[in-house]
Amino acid sequence: MKKIKQLSINGYKTLSGQDYDIKLSYEVFGRQLVEAPIILVNHALTGNSNVCGLNGWWSDLIGPNKCIDTNYYCVLAFNVPGNGYDNSNNIITENYKGFVARDIAKLFSIGLDLLNIDTLFAIIGGSVGGGIAWELATLRPKLAQHLIPIASDWKSTDWLISNCYIQDLILNHSNNPIADARIHAMTLYRTPESLAHKFNRSKKTSESEIFNVESWLNHHGNTLEKRFNLSAYKMMNHILKTIDITRNRMSFSDVASKIRSNIHIITINSDLFFKPEENWTTYVDLKSKKENVWIHEIKSIHGHDAFLIEFDQLQRFLNPIFSEIKTVNAPLSEVHKCA
The missing domain is CATH 1.10.1740.110 (Rna Polymerase Sigma Factor; Chain: A)
Structure with missing residues (x-):
């Protein structure tokens, strides 16, 4: 079993003004952090940092010879503090309403700094993980080459x-x-x-x-x-409820247009949770201010969960993004592949 690693973040002040000492846990798959382009994967509500390999919740998408090929990429996944996977941060969950999605993005940003990471090839996340990806991209507009929110949104709707x-x-x-x-x-x-x-x-x-x-x-x-x-x-x-990149900021188009990343919105035509109409409105609003934004729609009867079911469609949208690096990088040796 892959060992979960931890970073200590002391004296973090939440947006609501509370101070916490936080353990930020994470896992790394595929290549090492220093030797390959890095993809940050943000987990969904009941997910965790175990994104690929044995019992990996996104192992159909991530792994050796998969769409996100760990022969070529380093895949990094943080646990949202308080998600229970690492049995730490109990004080956070006792005061869970004191945190919002932007706090999680800020903690991930601090974690990247502690790991000496200042650039990412991509940030990708599904559902609430995609909302955290939006929040992180607005905090650090130049961080990632690609921003890929899937079955998600930049805001929590009514x-x-x-x-x-x-x-x-x-x-x-x-x-x-x-x-x-x-x-x-x-x-x-x-x-x-x-x-x-x-x-x-x-x-x-x-x-x-x-x-x-x-x-x-x-x-x-x-x-x-x-x-x-x-x-x-x-x-x-609660984190799912608090996604909003415009909180105490300007309008969505003004905030999001500052993101330097290529933005690839992936929505689901039958999603009853993050409605596709919201994503299409986001695309139209943002396209008027930013050229490098695209939208793809998964066609499925399965609703929100289609991002965990319709892998053929999802890979069709993602392959052009993640296959590019294979032409310039050598593959990883067998001994370091995702378990």
């Missing part, structure tokens, strides 16, 4: 805030908070069409009173309960 509010109520008042919150969330991560396609109102047996969709929802709730802790869920749900 719709998203509403659902995070419901999640917070469940997490704080339910007798079975993690499982119940996850069951609620799964109905938003998928679509009516996706569930109908998968289950078609079926039951395990003709005599059963339990629909297969109910069993599936219970399975997801129980599975998350076994591997995720309540304080981490509360923390990550």
Whole structure:
């Protein structure tokens, strides 16, 4: 198992004015930090720094000979402090409403400085990880050559805030908070069409009173309960609610147009969480001020979770970005490949 490394960030002051000593944990895959272009991968709500290899949550996309090829790239992934993966930062999760998405981006920025990293080939993230990517890119407009937010947005909309509010109520008042919150969330991560396609109102047996969709929802709730802790869920749900690169700044187009990165927005036509209409509006607004911005739309019935399902489409959009470096870099030797 790959060893998780830690950085100490002492005396960090949040945007709300609180001071914390924070352990920022991370993992590195593929080539070493000093020898190859670096890709920063930001995890989603229940994700972590284990992005590839055994049990890697994005291993269909990242690894040797994959779209993000660890033979050629160094892949760096931080854990959002308080996500529970490294069993640290308990004081943060006790005061989770004192942090916002920009705090996480600032901590990632400090982590990059501590690792002596001043340039990245790309920042990529899905869902809340994409929102943190937007926040980091606005903090450091010259940091990355490519910014790739997937199934995400630069802001938390009223719709998203509403659902995070419901999640917070469940997490704080339910007798079975993690499982119940996850069951609620799964109905938003998928679509009516996706569930109908998968289950078609079926039951395990003709005599059963339990629909297969109910069993599936219970399975997801129980599975998350076994591997995720309540304080981490509360923390990550709150961060999801607080994405906003315009907080105490100018308009979106003014703020985002200062980002020097090539921006590749990847949206999902059926996403009920980060609506595609919001991403298309973002693209149109930004394109009037910045030439190097593109948008791609995954076509799927599976909703928000399509960024973890439709890998053929996702790779089709990403391959032109990540294949370029292969023409100028030698591959990594077998002994250092992603485990």
